[in-house]
Amino acid sequence: MIGATVKIRKSGNSNILTLPKEIKPTAKEFTVFQGRDGEIVYTPKKTNPFKDEKWVQAHEHSTQKEAFGGSDFDTEFSD
Template identity: 55%
Template sequence: MTVKIRKVGSSNVLTVPKGIKVTSKEFDVYEGREGAITFLPVTDNPFNTTKTLEKYGKYDDDDTGFIDAGVEKDEI
């Protein structure tokens, strides 16, 4: 399957062929080696949610994503 880039305003657009089932409305785009372009659906980070922090960490209403897990003396 081949697609061509179209110019829309100041953007380059790649059309998703009808045969590809689109499962998301928003994608992260990455440029790979040798000109490869990869589109990945945007998803929530399951490790940076209030629910996860409350369950596995010592949640202190800080949503920065860092978990206060504590350090044992022999780990330093």
């Protein structure tokens, strides 16, 4: 589906944009942003793992292996 047009409806103090039936949402909750040029963007709401205490505790002392191996160089710091 390309270029569908929707109109804003008012319901109380809210504005409603109805999705065309061809769009099948994959999430139940979305974060909405409005850009400088007036575009409206909805993105599926996701949790931030860095704010999840269990995730942070499980990965607190994890280290990342260098992709290329070998020793550090220049201004990198090693443990």
